[in-house]
Amino acid sequence: MDQPKLMIKKRQTLADQLYGQILEQIVSNLLKQGERLPSEHQIATGFGVSRPVVREALRKLQEDGLVEARRGVGSFVRRRPPEKLIEFATAGSVAGLMRAMEARMVVEHATARMAALRAGPKDIARIESTLAELEASMQARTPSVEADYMFHRAIAEASGNPVFAGMLDSTRSEVEQSIDVAQKLTREGSQERIDTVLREHRQILEAIKSGDSEAAAVSMSYHLLQARQRVTDHSRNT
Amino acid sequence: MDQPKLMIKKRQTLADQLYGQILEQIVSNLLKQGERLPSEHQIATGFGVSRPVVREALRKLQEDGLVEARRGVGSFVRRRPPEKLIEFATAGSVAGLMRAMEARMVVEHATARMAALRAGPKDIARIESTLAELEASMQARTPSVEADYMFHRAIAEASGNPVFAGMLDSTRSEVEQSIDVAQKLTREGSQERIDTVLREHRQILEAIKSGDSEAAAVSMSYHLLQARQRVTDHSRNT
Amino acid sequence: MDQPKLMIKKRQTLADQLYGQILEQIVSNLLKQGERLPSEHQIATGFGVSRPVVREALRKLQEDGLVEARRGVGSFVRRRPPEKLIEFATAGSVAGLMRAMEARMVVEHATARMAALRAGPKDIARIESTLAELEASMQARTPSVEADYMFHRAIAEASGNPVFAGMLDSTRSEVEQSIDVAQKLTREGSQERIDTVLREHRQILEAIKSGDSEAAAVSMSYHLLQARQRVTDHSRNT
Amino acid sequence: MDQPKLMIKKRQTLADQLYGQILEQIVSNLLKQGERLPSEHQIATGFGVSRPVVREALRKLQEDGLVEARRGVGSFVRRRPPEKLIEFATAGSVAGLMRAMEARMVVEHATARMAALRAGPKDIARIESTLAELEASMQARTPSVEADYMFHRAIAEASGNPVFAGMLDSTRSEVEQSIDVAQKLTREGSQERIDTVLREHRQILEAIKSGDSEAAAVSMSYHLLQARQRVTDHSRNT
Numbered sequence: 025m026d027q028p029k030l031m032i033k034k035r036q037t038l039a040d041q042l043y044g045q046i047l048e049q050i051v052s053n054l055l056k057q058g059e060r061l062p063s064e065h066q067i068a069t070g071f072g073v074s075r076p077v078v079r080e081a082l083r084k085l086q087e088d089g090l091v092e093a094r095r096g097v098g099s100f101v102r103r104r105p106p107e108k109l110i111e112f113a114t115a116g117s118v119a120g121l122m123r124a125m126e127a128r129m130v131v132e133h134a135t136a137r138m139a140a141l142r143a144g145p146k147d148i149a150r151i152e153s154t155l156a157e158l159e160a161s162m163q164a165r166t167p168s169v170e171a172d173y174m175f176h177r178a179i180a181e182a183s184g185n186p187v188f189a190g191m192l193d194s195t196r197s198e199v200e201q202s203i204d205v206a207q208k209l210t211r212e213g214s215q216e217r218i219d220t221v222l223r224e225h226r227q228i229l230e231a232i233k234s235g236d237s238e239a240a241a242v243s244m245s246y247h248l249l250q251a252r253q254r255v256t257d258h259s260r261n262t
Numbered sequence: 263m264d265q266p267k268l269m270i271k272k273r274q275t276l277a278d279q280l281y282g283q284i285l286e287q288i289v290s291n292l293l294k295q296g297e298r299l300p301s302e303h304q305i306a307t308g309f310g311v312s313r314p315v316v317r318e319a320l321r322k323l324q325e326d327g328l329v330e331a332r333r334g335v336g337s338f339v340r341r342r343p344p345e346k347l348i349e350f351a352t353a354g355s356v357a358g359l360m361r362a363m364e365a366r367m368v369v370e371h372a373t374a375r376m377a378a379l380r381a382g383p384k385d386i387a388r389i390e391s392t393l394a395e396l397e398a399s400m401q402a403r404t405p406s407v408e409a410d411y412m413f414h415r416a417i418a419e420a421s422g423n424p425v426f427a428g429m430l431d432s433t434r435s436e437v438e439q440s441i442d443v444a445q446k447l448t449r450e451g452s453q454e455r456i457d458t459v460l461r462e463h464r465q466i467l468e469a470i471k472s473g474d475s476e477a478a479a480v481s482m483s484y485h486l487l488q489a490r491q492r493v494t495d496h497s498r499n500t
Numbered sequence: 501m502d503q504p505k506l507m508i509k510k511r512q513t514l515a516d517q518l519y520g521q522i523l524e525q526i527v528s529n530l531l532k533q534g535e536r537l538p539s540e541h542q543i544a545t546g547f548g549v550s551r552p553v554v555r556e557a558l559r560k561l562q563e564d565g566l567v568e569a570r571r572g573v574g575s576f577v578r579r580r581p582p583e584k585l586i587e588f589a590t591a592g593s594v595a596g597l598m599r600a601m602e603a604r605m606v607v608e609h610a611t612a613r614m615a616a617l618r619a620g621p622k623d624i625a626r627i628e629s630t631l632a633e634l635e636a637s638m639q640a641r642t643p644s645v646e647a648d649y650m651f652h653r654a655i656a657e658a659s660g661n662p663v664f665a666g667m668l669d670s671t672r673s674e675v676e677q678s679i680d681v682a683q684k685l686t687r688e689g690s691q692e693r694i695d696t697v698l699r700e701h702r703q704i705l706e707a708i709k710s711g712d713s714e715a716a717a718v719s720m721s722y723h724l725l726q727a728r729q730r731v732t733d734h735s736r737n738t
Numbered sequence: 739m740d741q742p743k744l745m746i747k748k749r750q751t752l753a754d755q756l757y758g759q760i761l762e763q764i765v766s767n768l769l770k771q772g773e774r775l776p777s778e779h780q781i782a783t784g785f786g787v788s789r790p791v792v793r794e795a796l797r798k799l800q801e802d803g804l805v806e807a808r809r810g811v812g813s814f815v816r817r818r819p820p821e822k823l824i825e826f827a828t829a830g831s832v833a834g835l836m837r838a839m840e841a842r843m844v845v846e847h848a849t850a851r852m853a854a855l856r857a858g859p860k861d862i863a864r865i866e867s868t869l870a871e872l873e874a875s876m877q878a879r880t881p882s883v884e885a886d887y888m889f890h891r892a893i894a895e896a897s898g899n900p901v902f903a904g905m906l907d908s909t910r911s912e913v914e915q916s917i918d919v920a921q922k923l924t925r926e927g928s929q930e931r932i933d934t935v936l937r938e939h940r941q942i943l944e945a946i947k948s949g950d951s952e953a954a955a956v957s958m959s960y961h962l963l964q965a966r967q968r969v970t971d972h973s974r975n976t
Contacts, residue, residue, distance in 0.1 A: 095555075123900065126899055195905065429667040429670055565950055722956055
């Protein structure tokens, strides 16, 4: 997993670095839930960056559900991620992981929908076998990042459009790192959380198997949103 | 609840009547899961209706997840609804309930998204109080159809566009009957199912409160899909 | 057309009245394109309303493309609607028309998509005949609001789900008034604009006829967005 | 442009080859508009491929709007692409171009929506300058594939999520080939068609500039659907 970290670093903008530093203060509870962040001006001065950079970092923290903007008042900490988050990922790479999640929500909503309409018996068998592998590894508390990735990739292949699988592959290192972090957090969690994660995967498979394109698309979106929340909310234990 | 049944009856087409009769045979296990339905020609002759009517009924059964079409082979029973379904609703009205669910999926995906962007403190308070009422009634195993409806209506109002609340109201009798059936099936079910239904409602509220429009929209779609599945799948117990 | 105006009035909130008054100043060029609006505080004091009411009115003007918010600076006039707009509608009813348009975008995106998948020969014939009527009336410069409404309603019926047609009907007065305003503005316009409006309708029909659900949904959304822009942008002449 | 063709060849499945051969017969008018295609069995025997391969090729031709399936009757030619299509692309590569278009519709709907919410002044300037370049090249009847690609890529960058630009780049050769074919067909066309194509691009830019995320997303989807139709419908001249 060294290479992925490298690739993400390469893409790290000033705003993402600032994102990481604010995130670190939230995770370490220096900035407490509900607390007001310093003003844009103070942040810009404190970190030696321009106002647009501050705004971009705050916007992303807001989109990722960590910070809340109240018009005319300022930004407040909304949610504290689990402490382990910045043990499993460097704080600086979390913004990159979130971007990968966002792109997956767009692409995989579509691949799940198309897979429900187009998957043949071989596609279904491939999705099923990757899920069986993922399940075995999770129940043994040695979750396989590769099995998880291959499950999502098998759905992309089942979409009947090879361009989608190519798109996933082009961002594979970020996707795998986001899976890696989520899986490690799940492994530390309760059996109930493991069951929840597996149930979400099975719902996607079931919807594809039964040719229900809307259910497949919604189940996929729901799974990815839940995964994002498991990564960003320390109070969630399922 | 007499009036609603009347209204739905008024709208009952030949195809919906045929839908109800096939449904009855599936629920009563005369047509078993996995079994092939008679051919379009046989159904048309047997029930004395035209081929287009048969096709429409089969298409709706397929869209509702009860029947599966295999190209060039025929239609097969995919899922058996709980027996209680046609105790709580007349078989003839189930097609109408499903149409109400489909329309709600379209409208409420939008109202949840907009509510996350536009809800003010009063809107949030109203959604919260309807949910508290629903929760109390469900835990007491006397689920309130009205509280459930008012929860969804409060979200429509929070969308900032009164036209949506008007649209929900215009189909209120069908919506309430679909809630009524789902609630009665849940009441008969496990405590786990009650917890699941309430968790789905809370997720929608949380997403709206935190201003996350995508999470609000997806959580609403997911909830309505799960509700539909609870109504149509006898093997589901959560 | 008196009754519809009445119904909309009944629903007119303080925010919508304020919306109408600001709109009037934009249309009459008292507030010029690019000019900054008074502050929230000044508007609240000037019109004797609370700050939340001002914020709601400004948010709606922004969503309708008439005003632009620049963070930390204020709100600016973005677009001036045609002067005739407040001749054909009362200023106070424009917010209501825009809400009807927004709701239609949600519902009719879905009805067009479903119609492409489910319309039978009779449905297609009905859509075609309403379009022929609309076309004749527009070419004669006596545009028929009813034919326009019936075109959209025929698509809702072709969706195979009667609940959608019921929803449209429940807001028929607002929908017809929005069509009425758009049609009157078009009638005053160039032959090119008439051709554009008719081409948009034909594209929807063609997509439904050829069973292309994505093209049908996108063509409908595009048509409704263009209609909204024709109503709100005085510089547009096609 | 040799490399792209090579890459697409590498990915060419049996179904895509069959797609190309049927397409060739439609373009050359051996199979006329409205005419019934041979049965699945006849095609399988005639081309020496399995039934699933035939079904996949027919499904894709249907999704691309070239063929129409009538349940229980067979498949019919729906639309004849311009003859030049298989002069500008090899018949075998057209299925690949269509797949690239389909993936772009998913990804660029999202990038346009996000760009409207997040684009800064530099992003807008970049989109504007690529559009100016595209416009100059098209008016001179020497359309620049690169300027067209860079316009779409600049929007992806303006989404604030670098993963999307990476995804576009990962399929750049297919995207550029699809642009190349569309542009060559446009260049051969009327001045009106050139104006139409440029107007579609400008509408996307305007929606992004005015921060209207829904209009941006819909304008992008509409543009890509129109582009697909210009490539597949010989009777279209605008």
